[in-house]
Amino acid sequence: MDYFLQQLINGLTLGGIYALIALGYTMVYGIIQLINFAHGEFFAAGGYMGVILLSYLAASGAGPYVCLAGALILTMGYCAVLAMAVEKVAYKPLRHSSRLSVLISALGMSIFLQNGLMLTQGVYDKAYPTQMTQGSFQVAGLYISYMQVIIVAVTGILLVALNALVFKTRIGKAMRASAQDKIMSGLVGIDSDRIISLTFAIGAGLAAAAGIMVGFYYGSVHYGMGFVPGIKAFAAAVLGGIGNVTGAMIGGALIGIIEVFAAGYLSSEYKDVFAFVILIAVLYFRPTGIMGENVDDTRV
Amino acid sequence: MKRFVLTVSIAALASVFLMTGPAMSENLKIGSMSPLTGPYAADGNDIANGVRTAIAVVTAEGGIPGFDKIALSPQDTACDPRQSVAAANKLVNESVSAVIGAYCSSSTIPASEVLDEERILMITPASTNEKVTERGLKYMFRTCGRDDDQSKAAGKFIKDYLKAKTLFLVDDKTTYSQGLADNVAKEAKALGIQVVGHEHVNQGDKDFSAVLTKVKAASPDVFYVSLQNSASGALMLIQAKRTGIQAAILGQDAVYHPQLIEIGKDAVESDVRICGYETALLSEVPKGVFHRIRRAGGVFHLCLRQRHGLF
Numbered sequence: 001m002d003y004f005l006q007q008l009i010n011g012l013t014l015g016g017i018y019a020l021i022a023l024g025y026t027m028v029y030g031i032i033q034l035i036n037f038a039h040g041e042f043f044a045a046g047g048y049m050g051v052i053l054l055s056y057l058a059a060s061g062a063g064p065y066v067c068l069a070g071a072l073i074l075t076m077g078y079c080a081v082l083a084m085a086v087e088k089v090a091y092k093p094l095r096h097s098s099r100l101s102v103l104i105s106a107l108g109m110s111i112f113l114q115n116g117l118m119l120t121q122g123v124y125d126k127a128y129p130t131q132m133t134q135g136s137f138q139v140a141g142l143y144i145s146y147m148q149v150i151i152v153a154v155t156g157i158l159l160v161a162l163n164a165l166v167f168k169t170r171i172g173k174a175m176r177a178s179a180q181d182k183i184m185s186g187l188v189g190i191d192s193d194r195i196i197s198l199t200f201a202i203g204a205g206l207a208a209a210a211g212i213m214v215g216f217y218y219g220s221v222h223y224g225m226g227f228v229p230g231i232k233a234f235a236a237a238v239l240g241g242i243g244n245v246t247g248a249m250i251g252g253a254l255i256g257i258i259e260v261f262a263a264g265y266l267s268s269e270y271k272d273v274f275a276f277v278i279l280i281a282v283l284y285f286r287p288t289g290i291m292g293e294n295v296d297d298t299r300v
Numbered sequence: 301m302k303r304f305v306l307t308v309s310i311a312a313l314a315s316v317f318l319m320t321g322p323a324m325s326e327n328l329k330i331g332s333m334s335p336l337t338g339p340y341a342a343d344g345n346d347i348a349n350g351v352r353t354a355i356a357v358v359t360a361e362g363g364i365p366g367f368d369k370i371a372l373s374p375q376d377t378a379c380d381p382r383q384s385v386a387a388a389n390k391l392v393n394e395s396v397s398a399v400i401g402a403y404c405s406s407s408t409i410p411a412s413e414v415l416d417e418e419r420i421l422m423i424t425p426a427s428t429n430e431k432v433t434e435r436g437l438k439y440m441f442r443t444c445g446r447d448d449d450q451s452k453a454a455g456k457f458i459k460d461y462l463k464a465k466t467l468f469l470v471d472d473k474t475t476y477s478q479g480l481a482d483n484v485a486k487e488a489k490a491l492g493i494q495v496v497g498h499e500h501v502n503q504g505d506k507d508f509s510a511v512l513t514k515v516k517a518a519s520p521d522v523f524y525v526s527l528q529n530s531a532s533g534a535l536m537l538i539q540a541k542r543t544g545i546q547a548a549i550l551g552q553d554a555v556y557h558p559q560l561i562e563i564g565k566d567a568v569e570s571d572v573r574i575c576g577y578e579t580a581l582l583s584e585v586p587k588g589v590f591h592r593i594r595r596a597g598g599v600f601h602l603c604l605r606q607r608h609g610l611f
Contacts, residue, residue: 003513003517006513006516007509007510007513010507010509010510010513011510013509014507014509115337118337118341123336123341123342123344123345124342124531124559125342125531125534125559125563127562127563127565130538130565131565136542136544138544143542143543143544145542214506218506218507218535218538218539219534219535219538219563219564219565220531220534220535220563222531224339224504225504225506228504228505229506259510260509260510261510262510263510263511263514264510264511264513264514267499267500268470268499268500268501268508268510268511268514269473269499269500269501269502271501271502271505271510272502
C-alpha cells in the first residue's frame with residue numbers, strides 16, 4: 001500500500017507538469033487547429049530563463065520563496081513574449097496557408113529554438129540552486145519532498161486561474177468565441193489576431209512555469225529537455241480531448257500516473273511505451289478524447 | 301650563343317635540386333571526432349576541448365620538432381555510426397596524421413576501419429567497449445579502460461569492500477551502459493551476490509521516481525547506477541536521496557564527471573561511491589567533496605567520504 005501511494009504521489013507530480021505543458025498544446029489547437037511542435041521549447045526556455053533570473057534574484061538578497069515566486073512570474077512573462085514573437089514570425093504569415101505548411105514551420109521553429117538554446121547556453125546541463133527548496137518530510141512512511149508539494153500546489157493554482165480566465169472573463173469568452181468561429185467572432189468585433197497571440201502567450205507562460213519547476217525538482221535543465229515532455233504532453237492533450245482545456249488537465253494527470261505505474265509495476269523500460277500506446281489507442285478508439293466534443297469539419 | 305643557351309639550360313635544370321631553399325613552414329594536422337551536438341554533446345565537447353588543451357600544452361612546451369604548428373580539425377559524430385564514417389572520410393581527405401576519438405564505441409568501431417585502411421593513427425579517450433582494440437587493427441589505440449575490466453573491479457569492490465549480499469542495477473539501455481550493467485550482474489552472481497533487480501530507464505529521462513521507489517522497496521545493499529551521462533547520474537542520485545534509499549550507491553566511469561558534483565550538490569557528497577578508471581578527470585575532483593581518493597585493485601579509483609571508514 002505504501003508502495004502504491006508513493007508511486008501515486010510520484011505520478012501526480014509528473015502529471016502536474018504534463019498538464020501544464022498540455023494546456024498550451026490544447027489551447028493553441030483549439031483556436032487555430034495547429035499542433036504547435038515548438039511548444040516543448042518554451043518549456044526548456046523557461047527552465048533556462050528561470051535559473052538565470054534566480055541567480056540575479058538570489059544575488060539581490062531576497063528570501064528563497066520570494067526568489068522562486070519572482071523568477072516564476074518573470075519567466076512566465078518572458079516566455080509569453082517569446083511565444084508571441086514566434087507566433088508573429090512563424091505562424092501568422094502562414095495563417096491562410098495549408099495546415100501542413102504551418103506544421104512544418106512549427107517543427108522548424110522547434111529545431112531553431114532548441115539549437116539556439118544550445119548555442120547560447122552551452123552543451124552542459126545547467127544546475128539549479130536546489131538548496132533553496134530542498135528537503136522532504138515523511139507521512140506514514142511516504143517520502144514527500146517540498147518541491148512535490150510546490151509543484152502540485154502551483155499547478156493547481158494555475159489551473160484554477162486558467163479555468164477562471166477561460167470561463168469567467170470577457171477575454172476567455174472572446175477566446176472561446178474565436179475558437180468556435182473566427183469569421184463570426186470577427187464580425188462582432190473580436191480581434192482574432194490578438195486573441196491568437198494571447199492564447200500563445202498564456203500557453204507558453206504555463207509551459208515556462210512547468211520548466212522552472214522541473215528545474216527545481218530535478219536539479220538541472222538541458223537544452224534538449226523540451227522534446228520528450230513536449231511529445232508526452234501532446235499525448236496528454238489528445239487523451240483529454242485536444243482543444244479542451246479541462247481535458248488537457250485530466251489527460252496530463254492521467255499520463256503522469258499511468259507512466260509511473262507502468263514503470264513501477266511492470267518495467268521502467270516500458271514507461272514511454274505506455275504513454276504512446278495510450279496516444280495510439282485514443283486516436284484509434286476515441287479520437288475526440290475523454291472530454292472532446294464532436295469536431296465539425298466544416299469549421300474554418 | 302649555343303653554348304650560352306646550354307649553360308642556362310643546365311643551370312635551370314640544376315636549380316631543381318636547389319629548390320629546397322629556407323625551411324618551409326609546415327603544419328601537423330590532427331583530427332578529433334566526438335559528438336558535438338545531440339544528447340552526448342557535453343562529453344563530446346569535453347573531448348574536442350581536451351584535444352585543444354593538449355595542443356596548447358604541447359605548443360607551449362615547444363611544439364613537435366619539424367612542425368611549426370599543430371592544427372586541429374574537430375568533427376562531429378553525433379554518436380551516429382554513419383556520421384562517424386563520414387567524418388572519418390572527411391579527415392582522410394584532409395590528410396590528417398592522427399585522430400583522437402570517437403566517444404561512443406559504436407562510432408569508433410566503424411570509423412577506425414576507415415582510418416586503419418589509410419594507416420592513420422586513431423586514439424580513443426572514451427570508447428570502453430572491448431571490441432575497439434580487439435579486432436587486430438594496427439592503428440587503433442585506447443587510453444581508457446575496458447568494460448570487462450571495470451565490471452570485474454566493480455564486482456570485487458561490491459563483495460570485498462562493501463561486503464554486500466544484495467545488488468540492484470539500473471542502466472539506460474545503451475550498448476555501453478547496459479553491457480556494463482549486465483557484466484556487473486554476471487560478475488556479482490559469480491561472487492555469490494544476489495541480484496534483486498535490474499531495471500532499464502530511457503536515455504534523457506529526468507524522472508526516475510518510479511524506478512527508485514522500486515529500488516527502495518527491494519532495499520538492496522548496493523545500488524549500481526550505469527548511465528551514459530553524468531547529468532542523468534546526478535539527477536538519479538538527487539532523487540535517490542529524496543526517495544530515502546539507504547543502499548550504497550555505486551556508479552561507473554560515464555557518470556564520473558565534475559558535472560555530477562555541480563548538479564548533484566550534497567546529494568552526491570554524502571552517500572555516493574563512484575568507481576571508475578584512472579582518468580585525468582580524477583585530479584579535477586574537488587578535494588572537499590570527495591575526501592579520499594584511493595587506488596584499489598589497481599584497476600579503479602574510489603572516491604568516498606571518510607565517515608564511511610571503508611579503508
